[in-house]
Amino acid sequence: EDQVTQSPEALRLQEGESSSLNCSYTVSGLRGLFWYRQDPGKGPEFLFTLYSAGEEKEKERLKATLTKKESFLHITAPKPEDSATYLCAVMNSGYSTLTFGKGTMLLVSP
Amino acid sequence: KAGVTQTPRYLIKTRGQQVTLSCSPISGHRSVSWYQQTPGQGLQFLFEYFSETQRNKGNFPGRFSGRQFSNSRSEMNVSTLELGDSALYLCASSSGPQKDEQYFGPGTRLTVT
Numbered sequence: 673e674d675q676v677t678q679s680p681e682a683l684r685l686q687e688g689e690s691s692s693l694n695c696s697y698t699v700s701g702l703r704g705l706f707w708y709r710q711d712p713g714k715g716p717e718f719l720f721t722l723y724s725a726g727e728e729k730e731k732e733r734l735k736a737t738l739t740k741k742e743s744f745l746h747i748t749a750p751k752p753e754d755s756a757t758y759l760c761a762v763m764n765s766g767y768s769t770l771t772f773g774k775g776t777m778l779l780v781s782p
Numbered sequence: 783k784a785g786v787t788q789t790p791r792y793l794i795k796t797r798g799q800q801v802t803l804s805c806s807p808i809s810g811h812r813s814v815s816w817y818q819q820t821p822g823q824g825l826q827f828l829f830e831y832f833s834e835t836q837r838n839k840g841n842f843p844g845r846f847s848g849r850q851f852s853n854s855r856s857e858m859n860v861s862t863l864e865l866g867d868s869a870l871y872l873c874a875s876s877s878g879p880q881k882d883e884q885y886f887g888p889g890t891r892l893t894v895t
Contacts, residue, residue: 704882715786715872715886716825759825763882769815769838770874770884772825 674699678760678773685750685780693745693776695760703765705743707736710757710775719758750780784809786875786887794893800861803890807854807875813837814856815884816848819870828871831856863894 677696685691697705704723708716720729722738729736733754735746745758757777761770787806795801807814816828827840831850848858854875860867870891874884 706883708886713888715874715888718883718885721882761825767838768813768876768882769827769830769840770817770825771827772817774824 674762674764674771676760676762676771676773678758678776680776681774682777683779685747685778687751687780687782688749690746690748690750692747693758693760693778695743695745695773696741697743697760697762697773698741699762699764699771701765703763703768705738706761706763706770707734707743707745708759708761710759716759747778750778752780752782754778755780786873786885788871788873788887788890790890791888792891792893794895795863796895797863797865799863800859801863801892802857802859803871803873803892805856805858805873805875805887807856807873808885811875811877811885812854813876814850814854815874815876816856816858817872817874818842819872819889820868825872828858860892865894868892868894 675698679694707719710716720736725740757775759775761772789804813832815830817825819825830838834850845861850856870889872889874886876884
């Protein structure tokens with residue numbers, strides 16, 4: 673059974689204070705690892721797809737990296753508008769469904 | 783390009799009733815997946831449809847069902863509602879099976895009383 677564990681559950685940062693969110697996964701065959709951002713009352717918003725260990729992708733203040741067992745979402749100099757829940761998900765190579773972690777709730781204070 | 787739309791956005795039902803939720807995917811997308819999101823369990827996969835065929839099904843009771851129409855629009859139905867069915871139901875579309883990125887709609891908030 674595919675499993676995704678995210679840590680920490682919640683993270684409070686000051687504006688400009690960089691940090692990382694962790695996503696550990698077990699999957700029989702990884703097709704891809706996905707990061708989403710979810711704001712309260714809204715659906716998840718797609719951020720990144722990572723396919724193989726060593727791959728990195730960046731978007732504004734966010735950078736996602738992938739190893740064979742985990743992924744990190746690095747947030748550099750965050751702003752209050754980065755406050756959201758960040759979700760990690762894996763897609764098994766055998767089927768096209770997503771298995772999600774429970775998310776990290778990020779709060780960035782001005 | 784318009785995003786995924788879901789109707790209704792909010793719904794209040796009584797135990798024992800049934801409910802139908804609707805999802806219109808992004809234009810040109812033929813794969814639709816449904817997820818249930820609750821505070822305790824997070825996002826859990828319900829089912830996936832492609833070209834009117836159910837391709838995958840999650841671990842939910844038979845009270846949860848769905849279908850997809852020839853225009854790729856999808857509906858899901860929950861019969862004999864239970865209190866535990868209260869959740870945010872999310873629909874996601876992608877251009878095809880294993881076409882990785884799934885784009886989510888805003889969800890339907892279902893409250894069962």
